[in-house]
């Protein structure tokens with residue numbers, strides 16, 4: 001196993017890139033700690049697969065280096081990197097049995113038969129394919145084949161890292177939850193460095209200890225699920241994480257106060273003078289409808305979504321969502337919305353501004 005370091009890494013698919021816009025991956029420096037469970041999260045086209053393919057060696061970066069431990073592997077072939085990779089769609093040998101498919105990476109490495117038997121048994125139990133071990137892979141459902149691909153990715157204990165590229169896309173929703181739980185358990189047991197690419201925040205937040213959020217070819221934040229929720233470093237993280245995402249209101253910020261369309265909002269920290277396009281961000285969970293405190297609020301509609309209600313409306317003339325506990329009535333007296341000062345983040349040109357003591 002190894003720590004993976006990306007140094008001044010950038011990639012363009014264009015032969016002669018002329019600016020930032022030509023880079024699928026803009027310059028980044030990043031360390032994946034040995035044994036960490038990471039999710040790489042972002043919208044379609046933000047560069048997740050490009051980054052993963054550079055780590056695995058399927059793609060050579062236009063600039064920068066990839067280090068496994070102290071070793072520079074930037075120009076090394078995939079086969080020299082000692083990694084396992086699981087793709088979005090199943091990669092299995094149809095003419096082989098499920099057992100032989102799972103054993104393949106171990107036989108390739110010349111492991112002894114008793115070890116292979118035990119390890120294949122262990123992985124088969126984990127992914128729930130024990131009953132089909134002697135069947136040929138041909139004819140199995142896409143779902144079952146993908147489970148075998150996952151099993152093959154996890155069967156070797158001596159890999160530097162396991163890379164997953166949206167591995168649960170073809171798996172049915174119930175099984176998804178189960179496999180995710182098993183991946184997590186496997187990580188706890190073997191402490192492989194795992195990087196799991198997804199555009200699904202639930203998958204990312206339940207699988208990973210640390211989530212790396214990408215936006216338009218950049219890593220905009222790496223943090224625990226709690227950090228991403230409480231202190232998004234970029235407005236994209238605020239919007240992308242949470243359901244609905246963080247509310248962003250255009251504002252002027254002076255010291256420990258924000259002015260939103262003429263109405264004053266108390267902030268939990270002192271921001272001095274903020275320049276650039278300034279917004280305050282508040283999660284719908286930290287806004288409370290009131291009969292007079294806070295910003296004027298008009299209700300547009302109320303949605304019941306199981307464990308809570310989402311009230312969609314306008315705060316001081318700007319779109320805003322508020323989450324209420326299930327069953328809470330929305331009355332005509334709810335004319336304002338109060339924002340919890342400590343939970344407000346301030347953004348200048350989309351990046352979070354650090355506040356000082358009030």
Ligand SMILES: Nc1ncnc2c1ncn2[C@@H]1O[C@H](COP(=O)(O)OP(=O)(O)OP(=O)(O)O)[C@@H](O)[C@H]1O
Nearest residue numbers: 013014024042043044045046047048049050051199
């Ligand atoms: N082989 C290629 N040649 C040219 N452009 C490419 C190539 N592969 C990806 N791109 C472009 O690079 C950008 C990043 O793509 P990438 O596949 O890395 O994103 P992603 O976040 O993995 O998206 P998705 O979730 O849709 O797979 C996109 O604009 C894409 O069109």
